Amino acid sequence: MESPNKPRHLKNTRFTKKKVERNDSSSGSEEDVEANKDKKNNVPCTSSTSSTCVDAPTDFLENFRLHIPNWAGLIQYRDLRNVTLTNTCTIDNFLFALWHLSKIKPDSFEETEPTQEIVGLKEIVKLIDIHKWNLAKEKWVNNFLKLSESPINKTISLFGSEKNFFLNPLKKIQRHELIQLCKVECIQNANLIIRDDSEEIFLKKIKKQIVVHSCYTDRCTQCRKKSSSFIRFYKKTRFIFFQSADPNIFIKDLPDQLTIDNEDFKFLCSTVYTSRHFISIFKINEIFYKVDDLDKSLVALDEKISSAYFKKPTTVSLYYKD
Numbered sequence: 001m002e003s004p005n006k007p008r009h010l011k012n013t014r015f016t017k018k019k020v021e022r023n024d025s026s027s028g029s030e031e032d033v034e035a036n037k038d039k040k041n042n043v044p045c046t047s048s049t050s051s052t053c054v055d056a057p058t059d060f061l062e063n064f065r066l067h068i069p070n071w072a073g074l075i076q077y078r079d080l081r082n083v084t085l086t087n088t089c090t091i092d093n094f095l096f097a098l099w100h101l102s103k104i105k106p107d108s109f110e111e112t113e114p115t116q117e118i119v120g121l122k123e124i125v126k127l128i129d130i131h132k133w134n135l136a137k138e139k140w141v142n143n144f145l146k147l148s149e150s151p152i153n154k155t156i157s158l159f160g161s162e163k164n165f166f167l168n169p170l171k172k173i174q175r176h177e178l179i180q181l182c183k184v185e186c187i188q189n190a191n192l193i194i195r196d197d198s199e200e201i202f203l204k205k206i207k208k209q210i211v212v213h214s215c216y217t218d219r220c221t222q223c224r225k226k227s228s229s230f231i232r233f234y235k236k237t238r239f240i241f242f243q244s245a246d247p248n249i250f251i252k253d254l255p256d257q258l259t260i261d262n263e264d265f266k267f268l269c270s271t272v273y274t275s276r277h278f279i280s281i282f283k284i285n286e287i288f289y290k291v292d293d294l295d296k297s298l299v300a301l302d303e304k305i306s307s308a309y310f311k312k313p314t315t316v317s318l319y320y321k322d
Ligand SMILES: [Zn+2]
Pocket: 182, 183, 186, 187, 188, 189, 220, 221, 222, 223, 224, 225
């Protein structure tokens, strides 16, 4: 897979950008955000406040927009203060996606015996929720990333792949074994562990269908039928990151729902790379939205105007248990 990506262009002006309408006139500064937060987000949605709830989708989207990360960061790295982060698109998209998940499915981070990763993610998501993006990224870099190089000129670049900077630190969450599927009559069918301790899960396009792919193809040693496999998680997970196995899976190819280990997972977002930079595409109420940390923009994708984005290959997709 082609590796990413230091952005060369700060803005892509080829497409009409339609900023999502805001219903206030604030500039979106941190102060404004803080001031608006109480006004907008803490309104309980009950039948007695039904008039407030008419605008709920707009408010929801507005709140979504207000939480979009900035491409960069300023953190304390171990004992070194004021370290600049650059090329953060490798982490921004999915940290933001996990925050979004915490809004639409709050119990996604609630587990009776949470792993270290889930505990850490929950803290990060809370920081994002109060607009402390720098602290959120600081936690990610210090607690999740095992950086091999020290900062240069007090700068850490996260230039590279989503796999290195985002997926690998979380891969334990989706540890699984692969179980063989061959002939129903075969003694090894659904019975034989063909690989344990796997962590990566891929999507592959086969005959225009998107399938969960384990990269395993071999013949069954018993029945000699060409076997496939299914995934069994060691510990149930509430969300799964799928890597696109080939650069031929486009946003509209992705099914709304995937069943894996007997559970249904719903599509949340994918990343695509464009102009040597990762952006994300979310699906909210049947509309695709492009999120770009470079200009903190949220753009509703229109089939005609934004068709180019529908033709960019996806790199990683996030699905969650609804
Ligand atoms: Zn068999």
